[in-house]
Amino acid sequence: DIQMTQSPSSLSTSVGDRVTVTCQASQDISNHLNWYQQKPGKAPKLLIYGASNLETGVPSRFSGSGSGTDYTFTITSLQPEDLATYYCQQYDNLPFTFGPGTKVAIK
Amino acid sequence: QLQLQESGPGLVKPSETLSLTCTVSGGSISSSSYYWGWIRQPPGRGLEWIGSIYYSGSTYYNPSLKSRVTISADTSKNQFSLRLSSVTAADTAVYYCARRIAAPPRSYFQHWGQGTLVTVSS
Numbered sequence: 001d002i003q004m005t006q007s008p009s010s011l012s013t014s015v016g017d018r019v020t021v022t023c024q025a026s027q028d029i030s031n032h033l034n035w036y037q038q039k040p041g042k043a044p045k046l047l048i049y050g051a052s053n054l055e056t057g058v059p060s061r062f063s064g065s066g067s068g069t070d071y072t073f074t075i076t077s078l079q080p081e082d083l084a085t086y087y088c089q090q091y092d093n094l095p096f097t098f099g100p101g102t103k104v105a106i107k
Numbered sequence: 108q109l110q111l112q113e114s115g116p117g118l119v120k121p122s123e124t125l126s127l128t129c130t131v132s133g134g135s136i137s138s139s140s141y142y143w144g145w146i147r148q149p150p151g152r153g154l155e156w157i158g159s160i161y162y163s164g165s166t167y168y169n170p171s172l173k174s175r176v177t178i179s180a181d182t183s184k185n186q187f188s189l190r191l192s193s194v195t196a197a198d199t200a201v202y203y204c205a206r207r208i209a210a211p212p213r214s215y216f217q218h219w220g221q222g223t224l225v226t227v228s229s
Contacts, residue, residue: 043222
């Protein structure tokens with residue numbers, strides 16, 4: 001299985017700040033990476049697919065980048081409604097695997 | 108608008124079989140562009156892919172669960188189902204059904220059900 005790690009595991013920052021989450025795969029996943037947002041008590045929601053493609057309807061303050069084994073998810077200006085846990089997920093190989101998540105809190 | 112809804116018992120005894128159904132509305136599970144699958148999340152923990160089924164009937168399972176998992180589909184009811192046998196407390200989780208787009212190089216879980224909590228306890 002491809003192992004996914006994320007850092008940090010949690011962060012607390014202010015509205016308007018820039019947030020960066022990193023995701024590392026245990027092997028090259030060729031940009032086959034998605035990012036999801038999960039708000040408390042809700043199902044995950046797709047934000048970014050194919051490492052850098054913004055899902056339709058998702059605000060442009062969310063973005064993704066990276067290649068090989070290392071990927072980055074960014075919120076350029078944190079909003080109160082962005083309180084959530086963010087997960088990366090690889091689809092290069094079965095079984096699909098998720099990162100452990102990054103919990104974003106608002107100061 | 109596509110909607111997925113999980114249903115099934117919220118409490119299962121250890122060693123028994125967990126059975127859940129996902130009812131799909133606003134779209135057909137017979138479409139060739141999508142896979143239909145299950146993902147679970149133990150309380151306070153991360154996400155684990157369980158497996159998927161394609162319209163052709165082909166199934167794909169997580170090797171960690173493969174010996175205990177069966178995913179099937181009933182196209183006449185536009186439903187697909189999960190059976191997980193010999194459950195233990197470690198199988199306690201919120202179970203989500205989801206539709207995955209499969210259009211290489213794209214592949215992502217675009218639509219999710221609301222999730223249903225299944226507790227394994229005597």
